[in-house]
Amino acid sequence: MLGRLAGVPMPAEWLYETAARLDLQLAAVEAVLADRDTVVRLVAEPGPAGADAVRTATLGLALRGLRTDALIANRVLPESDPDSWLAGPVAQQRKTLDEWRQSYDVHPVAHLGRDPGAPTTSPPSPYPRPDRLRHRHLAGHRPPRRRRRRPGLAHPLPGARRDELDLVRRGDEIVVTAGPFRRTVPLPSALRRCTVAGAALRDGELRIRFRPDPALWPRTR
Known part of the structure; x- marks a missing residue:
């Protein structure tokens, strides 16, 4: 209606429907990625x-x-x-x-x-059944450690290279870029009152060091 009355070019209805469908698909993918199981x-x-x-x-x-x-x-x-x-x-x-x-x-x-897509009879599936697999974590993978004597975060990144890593502190979050991937990691409340003191990649693990910010950290008597 706006396009007809004001002469303003507007996207077709199918474009809105496509955008809504993509939003649902992305939300489904995000739910799978966020599921710890x-x-x-x-x-x-x-x-x-x-x-x-x-x-x-x-x-x-x-x-x-x-x-x-x-x-x-x-x-x-x-x-x-x-x-x-x-x-x-x-x-x-x-x-x-x-x-x-x-x-x-x-x-x-x-x-x-032959090419896997070539027509043939249906042989038994060559892929192992899930119940026959030994569930294991990624090489060196373990949940990120958040409680350490010195303020810091540790996250396993097997196969990562120093020249493809990037860290940015953005408010109460750390934006980690590893190769073509990027993830925003919310900081726990204690680390929000710290400044980033440095980071290192050792043995396939990214370690971020923090230093308490005197302006935000309670003073001890």
């Missing part, structure tokens, strides 16, 4: 690209405090003769699998010899 199962093909993707996914999961129950290593090639042209790819996959097994509950799935 949520676990994640990663699926990747062993190799350089898969290793990079798993590292990035692990970083994002750790930033959100989520845990993984298994890593499905997809399209694993069979062992072959050392003189075969497959020897190189097999060795590359084996190296990645060995690295993954140090941090994950790995379940290899054999290469089918």
Whole structure:
């Protein structure tokens, strides 16, 4: 009506409906991410690209405090003769699998010899049943420690690199950026009365140090 009366171009009704639908979908995703009972199962093909993707996914999961129950290593090639042209790819996959097994509950799935989307009969699912998986946290993952003798926060970030980390204090929150991911962490009441004294990444764990602010912290007698 406004568009017809005032000649002002207005978005079509379908655009409002699309925006409302996206809002509902984002809210559903946020509810899943915020649920402490949520676990994640990663699926990747062993190799350089898969290793990079798993590292990035692990970083994002750790930033959100989520845990993984298994890593499905997809399209694993069979062992072959050392003189075969497959020897190189097999060795590359084996190296990645060995690295993954140090941090994950790995379940290899054999290469089918064809594209996974090709028509075929329905074989038994190669993926392990949830009740057969050993639930475990991300490598080095444990709930963030909030009570320490010295004011501070600690959060596991396995696979993180110093040059891709960024911290910003914003009022009563800490904005943590790790690679392509960002999370806003509300500070507990005690740390809201402190200033940030420094931060360090050690052994896959981000540690933020705080110093009591004399202007906000009660004086002791």
